[in-house]
Amino acid sequence: MPECPEVHLAGRFINRACGGLVFAGGVERSAVGRGPEVPFRSEAYRISAIARGKELRLTLSALDPAAAPPQDLVFRFGMSGSFRLCPAAELPRHAHLRFRTRESPPRALCFVDPRRFGSWRLGDAWQQERGPCVVSEYQAFRENVLKNLDDKAFDKPICEALLNQKYFNGIGNYLRAEILYRLKIPPFEKARTVLEAVKDQVQKRRKKDPSLRLSKKVKLMQKNPDLLELCHAVPMEVIMAEKHLFDPEHADNYANFKNWLQCYLVPGMSSLRDHNGRTIWFQGEPGPMAPTGQVPQKTPCKKRAQLKADPKALTPKVASRASKRCPRAAATPPKSDEKEEGEEEEASGPGKGHARRRRRVTPAPALPEPEVLLNTKRSRQRSARKGRGTVPAL
DNA sequence: CGTCCACGTCTAC
């Protein structure tokens, strides 16, 4: 689950689980891994990690510094990357890079990445174009945004700007939805409009109480976080909830994570494809820059036996939140012949449990003769689906 | 079985 919380937690996992381990030998790479061979070998070395946004840097350090210079590696996780520590004799599928311990029997720290969109590079350099980390470099992140509001990156809708790693290093698709939802900001409001308002608000606060004590300021911000503060606080919630969302016996982790989500994938919320073909989840108005020719999709609210709420699973703030209720039904009534409820939909059977997603319904547009257009063999090629769910333009 | 969808970048018309 690689947005910045998962990357940071991967780093924490490595430091905790591997901090006391000694590794030995060379670094093994799978035949298909998306990264270079790692020219490092040592009969006794340690591994440490540090995260920045969606990147994770590993440092391999020989116990005897004279034996070999340290080797740095910077990973990106793509859509499916993760690190695991497992017996070297039972490597998981798609373990594209492996670091073996000196134990007997040996274990291996593995970079596992089924889809292979992730990669690694040699050296200690973070990717040049990525901005400060929303989690670990909050002040720099904030200033980088507010000082550059004239950048054309902010001409775009806020939901798209939030995925720009030059300004929002660490934010990904579920975080943008969760962040905007907390403030009920329409996802297709213009980014600059939203951020200028943040800037003005800061000025006002300053004028009003120029001598506020720091502690007061902190309280104020915690009570009334602005968008940029939430870009830090929301990922932090996930990181803090580590124990419950990502514990070793990951049996219920996914269920807990889904339970933490307030908007992304949540039944009753609306969704649209943004201009890059990514699904944005939101509630309420899409906003002025919404793509034309699409009807917001809505997963119907089923009568659901709520996700089995694990009462201790959530951070205090969220803990009291009523289990996910459907907001009032709204526009775009679902198709009349929709299969209603029926199954009790236990959120996730033990073991599996996955995004229970309603198949996207081809919207029935309130336009004459949509069928012709909609049914014209939309090419079934893999990526021909960006436009699915569209409505003939007017 | 087949289709759709996924927590992200990249580069090439």
Place this chain on the structure above:
DNA sequence: TAGACCTGGACGG
């Protein structure tokens, strides 16, 4: 602004 890059799970017939 489309594809391309990939595997695998959910769901439908």
